[in-house]
Amino acid sequence: MQRIAEPHILKDCQPPALLMHGDILCTDDLAYQRFRRKVRNPAWQARVLSRPIWWRRLLARIARFISKRQGQTKPTEVMDVNDDAVQRCFQEHGVSLLIHGHTHRPAVHHLKLGKQSLRRIVLGDWHETRGSVLRLKDGQADLLVLERKPDGQLTLQTAA
Numbered sequence: 001m002q003r004i005a006e007p008h009i010l011k012d013c014q015p016p017a018l019l020m021h022g023d024i025l026c027t028d029d030l031a032y033q034r035f036r037r038k039v040r041n042p043a044w045q046a047r048v049l050s051r052p053i054w055w056r057r058l059l060a061r062i063a064r065f066i067s068k069r070q071g072q073t074k075p076t077e078v079m080d081v082n083d084d085a086v087q088r089c090f091q092e093h094g095v096s097l098l099i100h101g102h103t104h105r106p107a108v109h110h111l112k113l114g115k116q117s118l119r120r121i122v123l124g125d126w127h128e129t130r131g132s133v134l135r136l137k138d139g140q141a142d143l144l145v146l147e148r149k150p151d152g153q154l155t156l157q158t159a160a
Contacts, residue, residue, distance in 0.1 A: 007093065014139040018093045022100030022122070025081035025089060029074065079103065086111070090118055097141060099123070099134060106132040108143050108159050132159070 007020040023036055038044055048056060071079060080103055089098060090113055098120045106124030110117065121143050124132040129148045134141060143159040 007089075009093065009095065010099075010136075012139070013097070013136050013141050015096045017097040017099050017141055018089070018095045020089075020098070020100045022081065022102035025085045025100065026079060026102065027082040027085045028078045028080075031070065032079075080105075086120065087113055097121070099141065101125075106143060106145055106159060 004019070007018055010017045010019055023032065026032060048059065051059075081100075086098070090096070090111075096116060096118050098118070100120070101123040103122055104125040105122060107122045109120040109122070111120065112118070121134065121141060123134060123143070124130070124145075126132075131146045133144050133146065135144050145157050145159055147155050147157070149155065
């Protein structure tokens with residue numbers, strides 16, 4: 001496994017795909033964007049990483065708790081990607097396929113930008129009974145949703 005810089009263009013599929021976390025596309029969530037700038041600052045990261053592991057784990061638990069509480073009160077459209085930011089992303093990188101996560105709502109979105117057909121694949125988060133994965137097969141990217149039924153059986157479905 002190798003860590004890649006973000007954003008990253010995956011050239012092994014057709015069409016080439018832009019991979020990113022996706023949080024930078026949520027431009028309407030101003031509080032999150034301030035948080036993002038802070039935690040991605042190398043000086044802040046160095047300070048946090050210099051602390052003991054128990055302290056970092058506590059900080060992470062507190063951050064998740066605060067994020068969950070804020071997510072319960074923010075309107076869904078504020079926490080989702082901004083359409084203009086998505087269009088700019090496609091234009092800036094010259095791709096027609098964008099793959100990201102962050103919003104935790106797995107889906108395949110089909111868009112038009114002028115005459116160009118675009119596709120945005122959103123990976124979801126993982127729970128005890130549901131998860132999503134990206135399948136790259138024969139150069140094609142597909143979103144698969146994995147579900148565990150009450151009887152323990154796993155099903156795998158292709159998202160449209």
